[in-house]
Amino acid sequence: MNKTLEKYYSLLEEMKHLNSISALxxxxxxxxxxxxxxxxxxxxxxxxxxxxxSKITAPxxxxxxxSLYDQYDDLSEIDKRSVLLxxxxxxxxxxxxxxxxxxxxxxxxxxxxAWFDAKQKEDYGIFKPLLQKTFEYTxxxxxxxxxxxxxxxxxxxxxEEGMTVDQLNNIFNPLRDELTQILNSIPERSSKNVxxxxxFDKDITRKLIKEMTAKIGYDYNKGALGEVHHPFETRxxxxxxxxxxxxxxxxxxxxxxxxxxEEGHGIYEQNVNPEYFKTSFGEVSSLAxxxxxxxxxxxxxxxxxxxxxxxxxxxxxxxxxxxxxNYEDAYSDLNLVKRSFIRTESxxxxxxxxxxxxxxxxxxxxxxxxxxDEIPEVWNSKMQKMLGVTPKLISxxxxxxxxxxxxxxxxxxxYSLGNLTAGQWFNKFTIDHPDYEKQIESGDFSGYFNxxxxxxxxxxxxxxxxxxLKKITGEELNPKYFIKYIKEKYVK
Amino acid sequence: MNKTLEKYYSLLEEMKHLNSISALxxxxxxxxxxxxxxxxxxxxxxxxxxxxxSKITAPxxxxxxxSLYDQYDDLSEIDKRSVLLxxxxxxxxxxxxxxxxxxxxxxxxxxxxAWFDAKQKEDYGIFKPLLQKTFEYTxxxxxxxxxxxxxxxxxxxxxEEGMTVDQLNNIFNPLRDELTQILNSIPERSSKNVxxxxxFDKDITRKLIKEMTAKIGYDYNKGALGEVHHPFETRxxxxxxxxxxxxxxxxxxxxxxxxxxEEGHGIYEQNVNPEYFKTSFGEVSSLAxxxxxxxxxxxxxxxxxxxxxxxxxxxxxxxxxxxxxNYEDAYSDLNLVKRSFIRTESxxxxxxxxxxxxxxxxxxxxxxxxxxDEIPEVWNSKMQKMLGVTPKLISxxxxxxxxxxxxxxxxxxxYSLGNLTAGQWFNKFTIDHPDYEKQIESGDFSGYFNxxxxxxxxxxxxxxxxxxLKKITGEELNPKYFIKYIKEKYVK
Numbered sequence: 001m002n003k004t005l006e007k008y009y010s011l012l013e014e015m016k017h018l019n020s021i022s023a024l025x026x027x028x029x030x031x032x033x034x035x036x037x038x039x040x041x042x043x044x045x046x047x048x049x050x051x052x053x054s055k056i057t058a059p060x061x062x063x064x065x066x067s068l069y070d071q072y073d074d075l076s077e078i079d080k081r082s083v084l085l086x087x088x089x090x091x092x093x094x095x096x097x098x099x100x101x102x103x104x105x106x107x108x109x110x111x112x113x114a115w116f117d118a119k120q121k122e123d124y125g126i127f128k129p130l131l132q133k134t135f136e137y138t139x140x141x142x143x144x145x146x147x148x149x150x151x152x153x154x155x156x157x158x159x160e161e162g163m164t165v166d167q168l169n170n171i172f173n174p175l176r177d178e179l180t181q182i183l184n185s186i187p188e189r190s191s192k193n194v195x196x197x198x199x200f201d202k203d204i205t206r207k208l209i210k211e212m213t214a215k216i217g218y219d220y221n222k223g224a225l226g227e228v229h230h231p232f233e234t235r236x237x238x239x240x241x242x243x244x245x246x247x248x249x250x251x252x253x254x255x256x257x258x259x260x261x262e263e264g265h266g267i268y269e270q271n272v273n274p275e276y277f278k279t280s281f282g283e284v285s286s287l288a289x290x291x292x293x294x295x296x297x298x299x300x301x302x303x304x305x306x307x308x309x310x311x312x313x314x315x316x317x318x319x320x321x322x323x324x325x326n327y328e329d330a331y332s333d334l335n336l337v338k339r340s341f342i343r344t345e346s347x348x349x350x351x352x353x354x355x356x357x358x359x360x361x362x363x364x365x366x367x368x369x370x371x372x373d374e375i376p377e378v379w380n381s382k383m384q385k386m387l388g389v390t391p392k393l394i395s396x397x398x399x400x401x402x403x404x405x406x407x408x409x410x411x412x413x414x415y416s417l418g419n420l421t422a423g424q425w426f427n428k429f430t431i432d433h434p435d436y437e438k439q440i441e442s443g444d445f446s447g448y449f450n451x452x453x454x455x456x457x458x459x460x461x462x463x464x465x466x467x468x469l470k471k472i473t474g475e476e477l478n479p480k481y482f483i484k485y486i487k488e489k490y491v492k
Numbered sequence: 493m494n495k496t497l498e499k500y501y502s503l504l505e506e507m508k509h510l511n512s513i514s515a516l517x518x519x520x521x522x523x524x525x526x527x528x529x530x531x532x533x534x535x536x537x538x539x540x541x542x543x544x545x546s547k548i549t550a551p552x553x554x555x556x557x558x559s560l561y562d563q564y565d566d567l568s569e570i571d572k573r574s575v576l577l578x579x580x581x582x583x584x585x586x587x588x589x590x591x592x593x594x595x596x597x598x599x600x601x602x603x604x605x606a607w608f609d610a611k612q613k614e615d616y617g618i619f620k621p622l623l624q625k626t627f628e629y630t631x632x633x634x635x636x637x638x639x640x641x642x643x644x645x646x647x648x649x650x651x652e653e654g655m656t657v658d659q660l661n662n663i664f665n666p667l668r669d670e671l672t673q674i675l676n677s678i679p680e681r682s683s684k685n686v687x688x689x690x691x692f693d694k695d696i697t698r699k700l701i702k703e704m705t706a707k708i709g710y711d712y713n714k715g716a717l718g719e720v721h722h723p724f725e726t727r728x729x730x731x732x733x734x735x736x737x738x739x740x741x742x743x744x745x746x747x748x749x750x751x752x753x754e755e756g757h758g759i760y761e762q763n764v765n766p767e768y769f770k771t772s773f774g775e776v777s778s779l780a781x782x783x784x785x786x787x788x789x790x791x792x793x794x795x796x797x798x799x800x801x802x803x804x805x806x807x808x809x810x811x812x813x814x815x816x817x818n819y820e821d822a823y824s825d826l827n828l829v830k831r832s833f834i835r836t837e838s839x840x841x842x843x844x845x846x847x848x849x850x851x852x853x854x855x856x857x858x859x860x861x862x863x864x865d866e867i868p869e870v871w872n873s874k875m876q877k878m879l880g881v882t883p884k885l886i887s888x889x890x891x892x893x894x895x896x897x898x899x900x901x902x903x904x905x906x907y908s909l910g911n912l913t914a915g916q917w918f919n920k921f922t923i924d925h926p927d928y929e930k931q932i933e934s935g936d937f938s939g940y941f942n943x944x945x946x947x948x949x950x951x952x953x954x955x956x957x958x959x960x961l962k963k964i965t966g967e968e969l970n971p972k973y974f975i976k977y978i979k980e981k982y983v984k
Binding site for chain 2: 014032034040044223240242
């Protein structure tokens with residue numbers, strides 16, 4: 001290895017350590033940290049962020065990366081990718097003054113509190129001025145990063161490398177029409193309340209989830225299960241990927257599907273080839289790829305008939321009262337299609353409509369076609385048009401998500417990209433594994449595990465989402481596979 | 493505040509953040525970290541240690557402290573103490589080359605593995621060469637720090653500021669004779685197996701411990717209860733002090749006394765006056781003071797009759813089968829005096845004899861009166877002489893403790909100093925609170941809590957152990973109070 005590369009990887013190693021520390025501080029905050037420690041913890045996190053920023057903007061780091069970038073053509077495929085991703089990160093950091101970073105951080109911190117307060121009190125006015133500022137600073141951010149591009153294109157590129165508004169419109173416009181049509185063709189039906197039929201004790205459910213996630217392939221020698229208020233997965237370091245669930249004792253489906261979703265993220269991170277892991281600071285960089293793995297496991301596997309044919313017996317082992325239900329009852333309840341207000345509780349058919357609504361509103365605000373004042377009204381009228389329902393409470397309307405208060409504008413589309421990508425992987429997987437249903441019915445997840453390990457997880461951040469789709473399925477993202485999956489499952 | 497002081501406290505703040513991070517990495521390693529993450533974690537910890545060392549030996553830090561040290565007389569009491577403790581730490585760090593630190597760290601890491609292996613296999617030979625090196629490097633360490641002092645005095649000063657071999661001999665020699673005499677006067681009696689009478693479910697015991705520790709005064713808004721293999725307490729940051737217990741389902745007394753012991757440490761750290769907390773990087777610096785609070789709560793309160801008059805009912809609430817025992821049964825079992833091999837399981841009467849044995853052997857090795865080869869034999873013959881028993885297994889003899897393999901030579905005496913100090917606090921407390929037994933019997937711990945908060949915990953690291961004893965009890969450490977307590981409790 002040449003000296004500059006050696007230097008580069010040793011600097012990258014430092015970044016990874018600091019990222020690990022930052023991830024652990026966050027994880028602990030959500031799991032074990034006592035309530036009054038929050039002020040001290042904020043300072044510790046701020047200190048680590050400052051350290052990372054100072055490392056990433058130090059001449060030593062900048063010069064090393066620029067020097068490697070000059071000899072880009074002579075680098076190996078992995079080194080190229082690593083240097084490219086580091087340069088992206090560095091370029092972003094060096095374009096922002098530390099004053100701007102600090103001001104924006106303060107606004108976001110205040111906005112999150114205001115959002116929480118506004119949602120509790122059903123009072124948009126509490127959040128409005130800070131939402132205004134968040135959108136303003138987001139626009140300024142995009143201008144600072146690259147004022148030759150559309151604002152929304154800069155934001156999208158942050159979350160999904162290379163993605164643009166034009167590409168998204170080409171994907172989302174027909175998708176919206178197709179889904180609306182499908183939704184109109186599905187009659188409403190009622191729930192059997194399988195997963196609400198009793199109290200589901202946390203300690204029992206924990207054991208159930210451990211058995212389930214291990215059976216699917218999550219490795220507890222490289223992972224652990226935590227308890228949090230909002231489920232999430234996090235990579236703490238090498239061989240250290242944690243999944244965290246919320247136990248809802250009155251609604252087991254929430255707990256279980258949340259756990260399977262996070263396992264989808266976790267199993268991905270656990271199975272990145274260590275050699276390819278050199279390409280990034282931490283988690284796999286494509287959010288669409290990441291979400292494709294969680295949504296595929298949660299929905300296409302975890303809400304499937306074969307899965308429940310096997311899994312109903314495991315469930316009944318832990319909860320003998322569930323003997324009164326069969327796998328079809330469970331399957332039926334887990335796949336109810338409903339016109340509802342809340343994105344995170346929505347089904348596979350309506351989910352993407354919730355996202356497209358947000359995508360349209362974000363653009364309209366950034367393009368100054370909609371004022372911050374008008375968001376609640378615009379939200380409700382779009383909701384009525386797309387889903388045929390109008391939220392009565394603002395907490396069930398435009399205040400339902402935390403994202404905007406965190407400054408995560410342009411993030412929502414990656415959820416839909418994840419769903420669509422999942423459809424494309426699933427199509428290819430079922431072609432390669434026509435017998436997968438028989439396997440899963442018998443509790444054998446090896447076909448699933450090995451295919452995804454070989455074709456997706458293995459590569460880490462080596463490719464963008466489209467590059468990997470092209471390599472493995474032969475074409476870039478094509479929504480038709482997701483539509484086909486939805487039609488086959490929901491349109492009889 | 494003058495500019496240099498301001499600079500100093502901002503540098504100290506950085507150290508505190510790094511210490512917090514280091515503590516959290518360790519805590520997580522012992523609680524939630526998956527097994528295969530250990531290699532990555534070691535690297536993360538090493539990185540943080542390197543950061544701390546580089547900060548503490550940077551000219552900016554050194555100059556700031558030296559400049560404050562030059563104006564020492566003009567500083568406030570708190571600033572004086574803070575600068576003094578920082579200078580101690582800095583002087584130690586700058587006297588050691590990074591090569592020496594690295595070599596010694598490697599030896600200790602290997603020695604811990606070898607110790608564990610040797611203990612498992614009952615084979616002293618596996619540990620011997622690394623124990624030899626550990627003692628060699630410890631001697632070199634003491635020489636590097638201050639070659640004008642006795643080796644053992646340098647080591648003692650690390651763990652208990654200002655303590656010397658001569659002082660310890662003056663304390664330990666009469667203590668050994670007194671305790672041996674007391675031990676000889678106590679007839680052996682048998683256990684009623686109160687705490688081994690059933691299986692004690694971990695989840696139930698956890699709730700019991702939460703109620704118990706909160707009742708005594710541990711604040712769960714500033715703390716949390718974790719599960720580990722060896723109980724310990726750790727300060728993660730401001731308002732963030734965690735206690736960790738081991739659940740032994742076949743022996744509840746182990747679990748409970750361990751929890752109360754760690755609470756003693758935790759309640760101390762939770763109640764340091766934030767103003768005085770400026771005096772140190774992290775935990776209260778005197779190990780004797782720290783241990784005095786854990787041993788006092790564990791033994792003088794937690795193994796007392798009034799405590800069990802109240803607490804037996806709480807225990808019976810969680811474990812109804814315990815109704816067959818009364819508080820006297822519990823008290824009796826918790827205070828059995830036995831001639832046994834294992835320090836950590838020994839009673840209040842014999843505990844200090846275990847310590848004195850180690851103190852004598854450590855000195856003999858450092859003075860080259862005993863060779864590493866001869867340790868097992870010397871151990872056993874001293875054990876026979878002092879306690880009248882000879883271990884058959886080496887794992888119950890000189891291989892029982894982890895300390896030497898960690899390079900913690902000169903550490904053991906602080907345990908006994910803790911016991912003796914506890915005796916002196918307890919004496920003063922009972923004079924000030926003649927009604928304390930009535931209070932505790934009724935589950936009222938406010939008398940205990942407030943006295944210790946005001947007179948001990950409050951001061952943090954502002955004073956050395958002897959200074960604080962003098963200030964509050966009117967005299968420096970005097971073992972007679974501990975002896976008096978033991979005689980009153982055990983000699984009828």
